[in-house]
Amino acid sequence: MSTFLVxxxxxxxxxxxxxxxxxxxxxxxRPAAFxxxxxxxxxxLTQHDRTLVVTEHSGAIEIWGAEPQSMYARPxxxxxxxxxxxxxxxxxxxxxxxxPALDNEAARYTGPGHDPRQVLHTKGEALTELGYLLHxxxxxxxxxxxxxxxxxxxxxxxxxxxxxxxxxGYEGTFTVxxxxxxxxxxxxxxHLLRPTPGDGHTDMGSAFTRHLGARFPQLAPVNAHEVDFGxxxxxxxxxxxxxxxxxxxxxxxxxxxxxxxSHVGIDLLLSAASALV
Numbered sequence: 001m002s003t004f005l006v007x008x009x010x011x012x013x014x015x016x017x018x019x020x021x022x023x024x025x026x027x028x029x030r031p032a033a034f035x036x037x038x039x040x041x042x043x044x045l046t047q048h049d050r051t052l053v054v055t056e057h058s059g060a061i062e063i064w065g066a067e068p069q070s071m072y073a074r075p076x077x078x079x080x081x082x083x084x085x086x087x088x089x090x091x092x093x094x095x096x097x098x099x100p101a102l103d104n105e106a107a108r109y110t111g112p113g114h115d116p117r118q119v120l121h122t123k124g125e126a127l128t129e130l131g132y133l134l135h136x137x138x139x140x141x142x143x144x145x146x147x148x149x150x151x152x153x154x155x156x157x158x159x160x161x162x163x164x165x166x167x168x169g170y171e172g173t174f175t176v177x178x179x180x181x182x183x184x185x186x187x188x189x190x191h192l193l194r195p196t197p198g199d200g201h202t203d204m205g206s207a208f209t210r211h212l213g214a215r216f217p218q219l220a221p222v223n224a225h226e227v228d229f230g231x232x233x234x235x236x237x238x239x240x241x242x243x244x245x246x247x248x249x250x251x252x253x254x255x256x257x258x259x260x261x262s263h264v265g266i267d268l269l270l271s272a273a274s275a276l277v
Contacts, residue, residue: 012043100265103172187275206248237261
């Protein structure tokens with residue numbers, strides 16, 4: 001790493017503005033002490049105890065989870081700077097994978113005096129934050145629940161669809177469940193899915209799976225009644241007809257479905273809250 005005066009990364013301020021505030025604190029850009037790549041503009045973003053490093057190098061904007069401790073370290077997110085709306089594309093990936101990874105790392109910390117129950121307490125505070133925002137947006141029947149696996153949040157939309165955000169253990173991320181018309185997922189899915197070129201799975205599966213694949217090519221048919229998506233480092237889950245008794249040979253936006261999505265970060269849910277009511 002270089003120790004001379006480091007120029008700030010121009011994308012850092014714009015990126016900070018696209019990430020949601022947490023507990024009344026926005027992300028704050030500040031000068032970096034080191035250039036991660038020699039001479040490359042570099043800035044640090046901080047929010048409470050979370051840190052991201054932004055650098056611009058060789059036509060790319062890179063995100064590092066922290067100042068790398070090894071020459072073999074790699075950025076956790078990269079976008080070509082020439083990509084249309086490059087900073088927005090990068091922000092979406094930070095919400096999709098980078099911040100959830102930071103939260104999971106914090107949840108796994110087992111240093112002296114660490115109580116795993118603190119993880120559930122922290123997740124409960126995050127759900128309270130989401131609950132206030134959903135209330136302001138008009139969510140109906142908003143209810144805070146306590147399950148054996150941890151705190152949860154439940155509400156309904158104006159269309160009668162039901163959402164649940166569940167803790168399900170000691171990870172830093174959440175599981176989202178949905179029951180309602182498939183169109184109720186159309187606002188959230190772009191936040192969850194990495195952009196993928198192509199026409200989707202429109203030549204295979206059932207009318208139900210083709211209906212979804214035509215709109216979201218990242219959704220892959222599992223069988224005639226179900227599609228799935230995602231990887232271990234991103235939100236992953238399924239969307240299915242509520243029963244095998246439901247005929248998959250006809251589908252429209254009002255078709256009723258059940259969905260479950262795991263590995264979802266609270267920052268993504270806060271950013272996408274308007275799509276959840």
